[in-house]
Amino acid sequence: MESCDVLVVGAGPAGLTAAIYLSRFRRRVVVLSAGPPRASWIPESHNTPGFPHGVGGVEFLRRLTDQAVGFGVEIREVDVEALRTTEPGFEAVCGDGPIRASAVLLATGVRDHLPDLPGLEAAILRSVVRLCPICDAYEATGQRIAILGDGPLAKREADFLRTYSDDVTVIATCDSDLSFNEASVQWTPRGGLELRTFDHLYIALGCEPQTDLAIACGSRCDDQGNLIVDAHQMTSVDGLYAAGDVVRGLNQIAVATGEAAIAATAIHNRLRQSAPER
Ligand SMILES: Cc1cc2nc3c(=O)[nH]c(=O)nc-3n(C[C@H](O)[C@H](O)[C@H](O)COP(=O)(O)OP(=O)(O)OC[C@H]3O[C@@H](n4cnc5c(N)ncnc54)[C@H](O)[C@@H]3O)c2cc1C
Numbered sequence: 001m002e003s004c005d006v007l008v009v010g011a012g013p014a015g016l017t018a019a020i021y022l023s024r025f026r027r028r029v030v031v032l033s034a035g036p037p038r039a040s041w042i043p044e045s046h047n048t049p050g051f052p053h054g055v056g057g058v059e060f061l062r063r064l065t066d067q068a069v070g071f072g073v074e075i076r077e078v079d080v081e082a083l084r085t086t087e088p089g090f091e092a093v094c095g096d097g098p099i100r101a102s103a104v105l106l107a108t109g110v111r112d113h114l115p116d117l118p119g120l121e122a123a124i125l126r127s128v129v130r131l132c133p134i135c136d137a138y139e140a141t142g143q144r145i146a147i148l149g150d151g152p153l154a155k156r157e158a159d160f161l162r163t164y165s166d167d168v169t170v171i172a173t174c175d176s177d178l179s180f181n182e183a184s185v186q187w188t189p190r191g192g193l194e195l196r197t198f199d200h201l202y203i204a205l206g207c208e209p210q211t212d213l214a215i216a217c218g219s220r221c222d223d224q225g226n227l228i229v230d231a232h233q234m235t236s237v238d239g240l241y242a243a244g245d246v247v248r249g250l251n252q253i254a255v256a257t258g259e260a261a262i263a264a265t266a267i268h269n270r271l272r273q274s275a276p277e278r
Contacts, residue, residue, distance in 0.1 A: 004028045006267055007092055007101035009080050009213065012037030014244025014256035015107035016064035021264035023071035027271065030101075031068070032094055034079035037061060038109050038245065039253065043127040047135060048253050060253070083213040089239065090217070102274075103267045106227070106235075106242040107260065108210035110251065114203060115148060115173075129201045132251065133157055137164045140200050146171055149204030157204040169198070173205075209246045224249060232266035233259055241267060 006022050008015045011033030022029045042057030051060075065075065082093040089102045112131060114120060123129040130136055137160065144167045147157050154170050161168050209225050219235035219242075220228045226249060227235050227242045234241050241263040244256035 001091075001098055001100055002096075003100040004030045005101065005271060006030075006103050006105060007032065007090065007099060008105045008107060009033070009083075009092070010037070010107035010109060010244070010246075011061075011065070011075055012039050012107060012109055012244060012256065013060070013064060013253045014109075014246075014260040015105070016061070016068050017257040017260035018105050018107060018243060018264040018267075019068045019073040019075075020064070020071060021261055022268065023068065023073045025264070025268040027268060029073050030099060031073060031075040032078050032080050032092065032099075033075065034077060038112070038251075041121075041124055041131075042135075043125055045135065045253065046139060080213060083217055085217055085237065085240075102271055103239045103241065105233075105260075105263050105267065106214050106240070106246060107244045107256070108213065109245045110207040110209045112203070112207045113205040115205065123201075127200075129203060131203055133160050133164075133202060134250070134252065137161055140164055143167070143199035144197065145169070145200050145202065146198040147202045147204050149173065149202075153206055154204040157202055161202070169196070207245075207251075211246060214240065214242060214246075231262075233263035234266065239270070 005027040006029050008019050008029060008031045011031050015031055015033065019029050019031050039057040039061055044054040044056050046054045048055055078094045078096050080092050080094045084091055089100060090104045092099045120129060141164045143165055145161055145165050147154050147170045150173050158168050158170050211221055211227055214227055214235055217237045217240055219237050219240060222228055227247050229235055229242055229247055233243050243259035243263045245251040247259060248255060
């Protein structure tokens with residue numbers, strides 16, 4: 001059966017950063033990833049450190065991929081269907097056949113809850129529809145902002161966005177939200193919105209961390225559905241690590257790459273202690 005030192009699931013910023021570190025620790029790393037990373041939707045990021053003039057998500061991923069491949073990382077476009085613990089390590093099941101690894105890093109990200117709106121993806125890529133005020137509210141300063149969402153999440157985003165604009169309207173997706181009555185934020189039921197033009201629409205419908213593989217191995221999640229990890233990014237299953245959006249609510253590239261660096265270093269030290277030095 002095929003085997004490697006470390007299997008990384010997910011080729012977004014977290015998975016690729018971990019792979020760069022691990023290959024530079026001279027580990028045999030295989031990255032398995034299926035589907036576009038969330039990062040590929042970023043039209044242009046202005047808060048990613050080191051890019052003062054901004055960087056597009058596709059370009060950022062291309063740079064990380066080039067760097068990883070340059071250090072010998074193998075990246076395969078394949079869905080990991082199942083993951084189980086073995087003695088020792090883990091076995092992943094995917095279309096290419098099973099792969100064994102001494103340690104696994106899950107960098108599987110989240111799936112956004114999106115409304116059924118025609119042209120949505122194109123609007124996200126044009127930055128008209130947005131998903132993350134922490135990422136790009138600065139670029140909406142002084143503009144007319146709408147938020148589509150329910151309950152506490154929409155309220156939190158509205159409060160956050162008020163730092164940037166006096167013109168913030170929440171379009172509630174169900175009537176119960178009308179009980180919210182913010183002094184400075186306009187709330188309106190979806191069907192009752194008079195014809196108005198906004199510069200940006202933020203979607204505040206939440207997201208779902210991609211934790212199935214971890215849970216199947218016995219990892220625990222918090223009440224938000226995020227994986228619980230220790231200070232070295234290890235889940236509650238020995239040898240199973242996680243980094244990036246799948247771990248924390250603060251879905252940011254800088255967080256994903258930082259967590260990946262911590263996880264990769266911990267994995268390398270763990271493997272070094274359990275096997276003779278090369
Ligand atoms: C429109 C938009 C704009 C954003 N702007 C910014 C910004 O300006 N600044 C910023 O810091 N952040 C921004 N973000 C957030 C940023 O994209 C995420 O924080 C970042 O992508 C997280 O990286 P990740 O590696 O954890 O996950 P991802 O980038 O989502 O990568 C996870 C990968 O794992 C794959 N995967 C999942 N399950 C499996 C499986 N079972 N088998 C194989 N592969 C699997 C997924 O398909 C995906 O390719 C933005 C996000 C969006 C959507």
